[in-house]
Amino acid sequence: MALTLSPGKVPLADLEKVYWNEMPAVVSADFHAAIQKSARLIGEIAAGTTPVYGVNTGFGKLASVRIDAADTSTLQRNLILSHCCGVGAPLPEAIVRLIMTLKLISLGRGASGVRLELVKLIEAMLENGVIPVIPEKGSVGASGDLAPLAHMAAVMMGEGQAIYKGDRVTGRVALHRAGLSPVVLSAKEGLALINGTQASTALALAGLFRSHRALKASLVTGAMSVDAAMGSSAPFHPDIHTLRGHKGQIDVGAALRLLLERSEIRNSHLEGDERVQDPYCLRCQPQVVGACLDLLRQVAKTLETEANAVTDNPLVLNDDTVVSGGNFHAEPVAFAADQIALAVCEIGAIAQRRIALLVDPALSFGLPAFLAAHPGLNSGFMIAEVTSAALMSENKQMAHPASVDSTPTSANQEDHVSMACHGARRLLVMTENLFSIIGIEALCATQGIEFRSPLTTSSELEKVISAIRERVGPLQEDRFMALDLEVAADCVRSGGLVAPISDGILPDTLV
Known part of the structure; x- marks a missing residue:
């Protein structure tokens, strides 16, 4: 209908x-x-x-x-x-x-x-x-x-x-x-x-919808990485985030806490764990991804307003006068697109560091090098991590603000412009990169959690792992991996990665 x-x-x-x-x-x-x-x-x-x-x-x-x-x-x-x-x-x-x-x-x-x-x-x-x-x-x-x-x-x-x-x-x-x-x-x-501004706004909205879907998936994979690395859930204690007060941080901390609830892996080392603090990519997820969530929520308000706006010229006003103005100038959309780009960049950056942690035996608390069952003979996720680094770097390069650029057009009649359209269009590429980064993390974290057997992760994350394993099998020995990475990226893109999570855990709405 x-x-x-x-x-x-x-x-x-x-x-x-x-x-x-x-x-x-x-x-x-x-x-x-x-x-x-x-x-x-x-x-x-x-x-x-x-x-x-x-x-x-x-x-x-x-x-x-x-x-x-x-x-x-x-x-x-x-x-x-x-x-x-x-x-x-x-x-x-x-x-x-x-x-x-x-x-x-x-x-x-x-x-x-x-x-x-x-x-x-x-x-x-x-x-x-x-x-x-x-x-x-x-x-x-x-x-x-x-x-x-x-x-x-x-x-x-x-x-x-x-x-x-x-x-x-x-x-x-x-x-x-x-x-x-x-x-x-x-x-x-x-x-x-x-x-x-409809083309710019449509592209920015698509970037918003896609980045929000990726953000939710990154909370799931981020929680999985915490368990795979036998990290601590203490940094997700609600009082920590309430003391700071940012809503996004509070919501992300709560989501991670619920995702890890009753994990056998976590419970196995609540006592006797000599590590005082985890690296930031595990510990500071509420602060980083929460700030990205706040940014996307701010953008959502701007774009919802713009989507409902009259932006042509001249306009027929309520008193039946016809007046020329400048509602066609897409500066609000340009700023919104730049903000989305920053959020996409940071969600991917911290996820990539979690991937790097999981494949590094010096950091991953007992996991084999590159998550390979037989390291040396097999390279495991070595180059998947390199791919994630390449995508992260590309997103960094694309995150330069478009809104600060302008050039006069139309014989100087239109002498200041927003560059909103291509500022928003790049978000399609950036979010595709982000889908792949998070997909790679999903595969690495799943493999890492399976190495912790017979201990199991939480019931929420077990449902996600089952969904992943229906489409991508464990990496027992090296194989052609590009197809695995594409399937994993599609799980993020389609929303399939977060679909098994119970209602009320992830921040599902932006407004």
Whole structure:
């Protein structure tokens, strides 16, 4: 069933369903009247003589050029075609669906001056699986995500290219096969479609959803690594974290404590353990991952607000005036993307150090070198750890903030830009790297815990180990490992790694 959107009040959880589950969406009928009212006002302005930017004028530096009423549709059509300048690989279909859904929310607020017909076409495209081909590169994140959104709008006009039932065809063919007709754009409609932050915001939301899934998985693998290394659960005592007061730290400490509860491995050395303190990668998980969780929660608020925002220009205000502004500038999204990148980097960095600890016999408290049953003859997880280090380093390099960059565009009319779009797009690569790092840790920690037999870990972690072993067997001797690593990464990516954990243990929501 399609999600019914109430623009301005769409919760983050609904957007997550759109991303992970490909749910179509429609604007609530309660908002149709406002959409139609603003469209009528724009129509009246287009027929009049008073200049209004983008309605009866040119665009950007050409805003002083007046456009005759007879040329209104041509103006909007030319705008879309001229802005289809994206390059690079197509954005994933899940991202494009999210872009279209966000555009529905923005137009549904009734401040953009588009006809209801335009909104209905986007809804029908989502319902019928007409997915525009949107090249990944070309937006600087101000004056809207012009190029990416133009490729979406082109398909609505019957131009450009789209994916329909697995085939890449022209926009006109895709619409025809789905039983839909191209739209002829009216005054301001082309501008309303491409002026906005929906591509940047969709990419940032995807980064948020993926990084949160990875964070939860890292709590599971982090707890497993504590047991594999025969580490202490004392650093997860609730009073420690209450004394500091950060909610993320408190929540992560509680999760780790519950994940390790009643572990035989832990109980076996509660007395007589000569180690005073574990390395930071085990002991400081609440402080590090908790800070990342707090950061993601802050980002979630920003992106939920932006997802519900009207970000095109000019806007039809409540008093029926049409005013130009700058809501298309994606600075909030750029900052949010940079914050997500920092969190992704740190979740991976501390997880990688746990992997390094487990494979190092000098640190792993009795585990064999590289977790190999017969070290020397077998290399075990030696190079899997190296791979995790490579991925961690790549994420560090990609974490440089995009929001601090700017370059003037459009003949200096658009002289400060956010760079939000590629700042958010890198999160897809960074989270893929993170999925692999955590997947490698899952395999290493599982192997380490099995070396502690006959002692067993907690019941919660035993369920996870069983799920892992259904897909990847123990490493008894060296084998082709790339497939194992991909399966493990997919367990993280799909949510399968955390699925066995009982409700209420992991921090499942961001807001």
